Amino acid sequence: MRVGNSWRNQAVVAGSVIGFIVLLAPARSSAQDIEALAQRKGITVPEAYYQRVQEDPTAYKLERALFRRAGSASASGEVRIPVILGLFVDSDTDPHITREMVEASLFRGPAERGTITESYLEMSRGALTVSGDVIGWVRTSLTMSEVVGSDYALGPDARVGEWIVDMLNQADADVDFRQYDNDGPDGQPNSGDDDGYVDVITVEFLEVAASCGGPAIWPHRWTISAQTGSPFQTNDIGASGHPILVHDYITQSAADCSGTKVQDAGVIAHEFGHALGLPDYYHWVDRDLGPEGRRWVLGCWALMAAGSWGCGPVGSTRDPYGPAHMIGHSKGTLGWVDYLDIGEVWNEEIFLGPAQTDGDVLRIPLDPGGLEHSPTEFLFAEFRAQIGFDHALPATGVLLYKQDSSASLRPDPATDEPYYLTMLEQDGNRGLLKTTPEGGNRGEAGDAWGVNGLVGKLNGETNPPLRLHNGDWPAAMVHEVSVQDGVARLVVSTGQTPRLVERPETVEVMQIRSFAVPIRIAGGHGPYTGVGILPQAFSFENIGDELFLIGSLQEAGENSYSVAVRDRLGNTSPHVTLTVNATGDWVIESTDLIEGFLDPENDPLTDGERGYLDQIGNNNDRFDVGDLRKWLRTHRPQERQ
Numbered sequence: 001m002r003v004g005n006s007w008r009n010q011a012v013v014a015g016s017v018i019g020f021i022v023l024l025a026p027a028r029s030s031a032q033d034i035e036a037l038a039q040r041k042g043i044t045v046p047e048a049y050y051q052r053v054q055e056d057p058t059a060y061k062l063e064r065a066l067f068r069r070a071g072s073a074s075a076s077g078e079v080r081i082p083v084i085l086g087l088f089v090d091s092d093t094d095p096h097i098t099r100e101m102v103e104a105s106l107f108r109g110p111a112e113r114g115t116i117t118e119s120y121l122e123m124s125r126g127a128l129t130v131s132g133d134v135i136g137w138v139r140t141s142l143t144m145s146e147v148v149g150s151d152y153a154l155g156p157d158a159r160v161g162e163w164i165v166d167m168l169n170q171a172d173a174d175v176d177f178r179q180y181d182n183d184g185p186d187g188q189p190n191s192g193d194d195d196g197y198v199d200v201i202t203v204e205f206l207e208v209a210a211s212c213g214g215p216a217i218w219p220h221r222w223t224i225s226a227q228t229g230s231p232f233q234t235n236d237i238g239a240s241g242h243p244i245l246v247h248d249y250i251t252q253s254a255a256d257c258s259g260t261k262v263q264d265a266g267v268i269a270h271e272f273g274h275a276l277g278l279p280d281y282y283h284w285v286d287r288d289l290g291p292e293g294r295r296w297v298l299g300c301w302a303l304m305a306a307g308s309w310g311c312g313p314v315g316s317t318r319d320p321y322g323p324a325h326m327i328g329h330s331k332g333t334l335g336w337v338d339y340l341d342i343g344e345v346w347n348e349e350i351f352l353g354p355a356q357t358d359g360d361v362l363r364i365p366l367d368p369g370g371l372e373h374s375p376t377e378f379l380f381a382e383f384r385a386q387i388g389f390d391h392a393l394p395a396t397g398v399l400l401y402k403q404d405s406s407a408s409l410r411p412d413p414a415t416d417e418p419y420y421l422t423m424l425e426q427d428g429n430r431g432l433l434k435t436t437p438e439g440g441n442r443g444e445a446g447d448a449w450g451v452n453g454l455v456g457k458l459n460g461e462t463n464p465p466l467r468l469h470n471g472d473w474p475a476a477m478v479h480e481v482s483v484q485d486g487v488a489r490l491v492v493s494t495g496q497t498p499r500l501v502e503r504p505e506t507v508e509v510m511q512i513r514s515f516a517v518p519i520r521i522a523g524g525h526g527p528y529t530g531v532g533i534l535p536q537a538f539s540f541e542n543i544g545d546e547l548f549l550i551g552s553l554q555e556a557g558e559n560s561y562s563v564a565v566r567d568r569l570g571n572t573s574p575h576v577t578l579t580v581n582a583t584g585d586w587v588i589e590s591t592d593l594i595e596g597f598l599d600p601e602n603d604p605l606t607d608g609e610r611g612y613l614d615q616i617g618n619n620n621d622r623f624d625v626g627d628l629r630k631w632l633r634t635h636r637p638q639e640r641q
Helices: 033-041 047-055 099-108 116-123 144-148 160-172 224-228 266-275 287-293 328-333 590-598 607-615 625-634
Strands: 011-013 077-087 128-139 201-205 220-223 232-237 243-246 248-253 338-340 348-352 360-365 377-384 397-404 421-423 456-458 477-484 487-493 507-510 515-522 529-531 539-543 546-551 557-566 576-583
Touching: 077 099, 077 160, 099 116, 099 128, 116 128, 116 266, 128 160, 144 160, 160 201, 160 224, 160 232, 160 248, 220 224, 248 266, 328 360, 328 377, 328 397, 348 360, 348 377, 360 487, 377 477, 377 487, 397 477, 477 515, 507 515, 515 576, 529 539, 546 557, 546 576, 590 625, 607 625
Parallel strands: 077 128, 077 201, 201 248, 338 360, 507 576
Antiparallel strands: 011 128, 220 248, 232 243, 348 487, 360 377, 377 397, 397 421, 456 477, 477 487, 515 546, 529 557, 539 546, 557 576
16 A cells, blocks of 8 residues: 555555455345345335336445455455545544544454454454455545435435545545455455456445434445446556556445444444355345345344344344354355265264364255265255354354255245255244244244254254255255254264164063154155065054154064165165064053043054954954943953053
C-alpha cells in the first residue's frame, strides 16, 4: 500500500500478504442476506428491493470476488480486505466510532465476540488469515438522503454507487489497489495471473443502518457497475498493463443497532463467505409472513445459514450469536477439513473428534459404485462441540446431513423436492424445513445426534429416513451414533451387498411366549427379506437395518437356525447361525388372559401364547372364551416372575 501525506495516519495495514488460494469456479451468490437482516432486526424489507430483484435476478450479488482459483489445494495463506470508512456530507464532524475501533472489531482485536481474523483462523484451522486495511474516514460530497433515496438505498433513486466512487476517487492517490487483486492460482497479488479486479471491498458508514430501523443505507452486497454502468478505474496499473478495477462491494454500518458501539464481525464474516464463493443455505418461502416465512435449512449450525443470526424460534428480539463455524461441506470446498472416505465397509466403527479442531468429516457416497463413479449424493457426518466460535451451539453432538447435487439451493416450496444440502434432524421434526407458523426454527438441540447420551441410527426406514433422490434406500446406513468423553462414535455400513452381523451369544427366550430376535443387516439395498428354512409359524420381518426372527418355542432347549437376507436388488448375504435357547417355565397371570377380551386393542398376550392356549384348549385355530374357561378350570393362575 502506498500512503501519502494526507492519508498517512488514516490507512492501517493489518498484516502482509503471503498468498491466498480458493477452490471455487465462478458463481453468483444469493441476495438473501438483505432479507436475513430484516429477520434479525424484526423489520420489513422495502418493497423496492423485491421489485429490483424481480427485474434483475443478479441484483445484490457479488460477481467476481475470489472465485477463480479452481483446482487449488485449499484456501490458505492471507487475504487482505480494503475497508473504507465513508461519511456523508452531513455526517457528524467528529465520528464517535474511530478507525482504530473498526480495526479492532474486524481484524486486530480485542473484540467481545471475536474478529473476522480470529473466526477464519479457527474455521480454517490456521490455514487462512483474513486481514484488512482500514481507510478513512473519507467525507464525500453527497448527503445521506441523496445516497439513500426513498427506499433505504435499495430503490432505483439510490446513489450508493456514486457515493462509493466519490470515496474511491479520494483514496486512489494514496492507496495501492494492486495489493487487493489476488485471485490467481499462485496466491500472490498482482503477479500476472490475477484478473485485474480488486477481489472485494467493504464500505462502512457511521449512521445506524436501515436494517436496525435507522435512517441510513440498508446493508447489502452488489457491484459498482450495476449502479454506475462500469467498474471504478483506479490509477494503479496492474501486471497486465491495464488499470486495476473495483467492482464487487459489501456495505454495512460501522455502528451496531444502538448507534453507540462498533459493529461486530458476525455479518462481515458471513459476507466474506460469499466472497469465497459460498452460497446462502436458507430459503425465504413466504414473503407475506415477513421474517417468519423463512426455512433455515442448515440453521445456526452453519455460518452461511443462520450462523450469524441465532438459534431457536424466530423472535422479536435477538441475543448475540456467532459467527458460528461453516458446515463441514463448506469447509471441504475450501480445503479446510479432511474428508474421511471409508470405501466399502460392513458394520465398521468410526471415531470422530471435534470438527472445529480435528477437521474430521465423514463423507459417504450414496450412489452405487462409490467415488469412482462420480457420485451426486453424499451423506456427511461431523462432530460439533460447544467450543470456540461454536460455544453457543444448541448442543454438542453429531450433525448428519445429505448432499444432493441434482437438487436446488431453493426448490419450489410447493413441492417436497429436496435441498442441495439437507440437515437430517435427529428428532425428525423437520423444524429447519418449516416456516415459523409451521413450527420451524433456526436450530435446536434435537437436530444433533448423540446428545445427552442418546444412541441413534439412520437408514431408509428411520425418521428421518436416509433415501436417494428417487426414493430408494442407499446401501449406506448408520447403525449407531453416540458421543462419549468428547468423541463421536459411529458404526456404519456402505457395502453394496448385504451381510448379516452374526450374534456370538445364544439368545435366551421364555417358553411359549413369542419372541422377536433381531440380527443386524450391514450393507445392501433395502428393504430386505429374510432367507432360511423355518419351523411352522416362524417368520422373518425386516425393520430398517435389522432382520427379526419371530417365533415361539414350546419345548425347553437350544434351537439353531440358518439365516440369510436378500436385498431389493436380489443380492443375498451369506448364511449365519442364530441360536435361541428356550429356558424357564412359562408364567401367565389370569388378568393377562382376560384383558384381551375386555380390551382387544391392548391384548398383552403374544401370538405364541394365544396359539398355545388354543392348542391345549378347544384347538379351533383361535383363542376364545372356551380356551380361557378350560385354562382356568385346569390351572391355578400364577404370578409372573
